[in-house]
Amino acid sequence: MDITITHTNNSKVHDVDFENLPFGRIFSDHIFVADYYDGEWQDARIEPFHKFQLHPATMALHYGQAIFEGMKASKSFDGKPMLFRPEDHAHRFNASAARLCMPDIPVKLFMTGLNKLISLDQAWIPPQEGSALYIRPTMIATDEFIGVKPSQHYKFFILTCPVGPYYPKPVKLVAETKYVRAVLGGTGEAKAAGNYAGAMLPSKLAQDSGFDQVLWLDAKEFKYIQECGTMNVFFVINGKVVTPPLYGTILNGITRRSALQILSEADYDVEEYPITIDELVAAYKKGTLQEAFGAGTAAVVSHISDIAYKDVMMTLPPVSQRKVGSFIKSTIDGLRSGRVKDTYGWVVPVKEIVEAAVV
Numbered sequence: 631m632d633i634t635i636t637h638t639n640n641s642k643v644h645d646v647d648f649e650n651l652p653f654g655r656i657f658s659d660h661i662f663v664a665d666y667y668d669g670e671w672q673d674a675r676i677e678p679f680h681k682f683q684l685h686p687a688t689m690a691l692h693y694g695q696a697i698f699e700g701m702k703a704s705k706s707f708d709g710k711p712m713l714f715r716p717e718d719h720a721h722r723f724n725a726s727a728a729r730l731c732m733p734d735i736p737v738k739l740f741m742t743g744l745n746k747l748i749s750l751d752q753a754w755i756p757p758q759e760g761s762a763l764y765i766r767p768t769m770i771a772t773d774e775f776i777g778v779k780p781s782q783h784y785k786f787f788i789l790t791c792p793v794g795p796y797y798p799k800p801v802k803l804v805a806e807t808k809y810v811r812a813v814l815g816g817t818g819e820a821k822a823a824g825n826y827a828g829a830m831l832p833s834k835l836a837q838d839s840g841f842d843q844v845l846w847l848d849a850k851e852f853k854y855i856q857e858c859g860t861m862n863v864f865f866v867i868n869g870k871v872v873t874p875p876l877y878g879t880i881l882n883g884i885t886r887r888s889a890l891q892i893l894s895e896a897d898y899d900v901e902e903y904p905i906t907i908d909e910l911v912a913a914y915k916k917g918t919l920q921e922a923f924g925a926g927t928a929a930v931v932s933h934i935s936d937i938a939y940k941d942v943m944m945t946l947p948p949v950s951q952r953k954v955g956s957f958i959k960s961t962i963d964g965l966r967s968g969r970v971k972d973t974y975g976w977v978v979p980v981k982e983i984v985e986a987a988v989v
């Protein structure tokens with residue numbers, strides 16, 4: 631499918647303070663859009679960034695048929711735009727679409743639109759290691775209809791935001807013993823918009839009690855650790871790195887997958903197994919809980935400083951002693967900047983070079 635390109639004649643790239651980028655509030659010059667109707671994706675196009683007009687009965691707004699992805703483009707040391715495991719994101723997007731009864735987006739269309747968009751807006755990729763152009767592919771149901779059924783029309787779009795190096799403060803978590811994020815058979819494995827809506831109240835209550843986020847437990851027994859916020863979780867217990875398995879209720883994180891491979895190849899002792907919150911408390915009491923961190927595209931690694939569970943407050947060693955989490959962050963950031971040699975084939979140059987926007 632041809633992708634028509636309309637260049638902006640009003641680039642905003644020179645108005646942006648690339649040294650001070652708030653996460654997710656600044657949008658680059660162009661957007662990729664395609665519409666699904668008559669059973670196929672049509673009218674693929676790159677346009678100047680603009681607002682959409684939506685009918686008030688647009689189905690996504692009422693029934694939540696909406697999915698997204700989160701990925702990053704960065705610049706290699708010689709200034710070339712690079713993507714991190716983009717096809718993995720395309721495949722996961724389609725897995726989310728399947729669960730929400732939405733149409734597949736051909737991987738080729740996803741990749742071509744993505745590559746052309748990033749090529750066109752490459753001036754928006756901040757150069758410093760750790761900063762990136764955050765990419766948000768999204769699909770929403772657009773039938774103008776009140777009634778619950780899968781939509782016949784969809785809109786796919788990719789928007790991008792430049793983001794600075796993100797060194798979040800270590801986060802304080804509370805293991806959630808009342809609310810759940812996902813149940814087996816539900817939509818927890820999909821990057822579905824509604825999953826985040828359901829998590830907002832418990833997260834707000836956690837914040838009101840002085841925590842940053844909740845650590846989700848399984849929905850049946852409140853026993854097995856799941857994940858936190860928008861990150862998969864890892865623990866280092868007595869020198870061994872552990873993370874929960876893909877139960878079908880947690881997101882199959884690409885950072886998680888990358889971390890597991892990096893750690894195994896660096897000869898760390900790693901295991902995916904159903905770790906319980908009681909086990910974590912026992913390790914803490916024995917003094918063997920050495921590290922805890924979240925892994926996800928936005929922060930890469932976010933160290934966890936404390937975890938509360940019922941009346942136990944587990945305070946972990948200072949970040950200066952977090953060898954494993956820091957190694958993962960430095961390796962993934964280094965792969966993206968070219969400082970670490972990519973023996974995995976994860977960092978791929980942007981293809982489909984289009985004439986850069988005149989800025």
Ligand SMILES: *Cc1c(COP(=O)(O)O)cnc(C)c1O
Pocket residue numbers: 700821857858859860861862881882883884885886925926927928
């Ligand atoms: C996106 C996300 C993650 C992390 O996935 P990555 O592919 O590593 O970015 C983890 N958990 C949830 C709930 C997420 O939405």
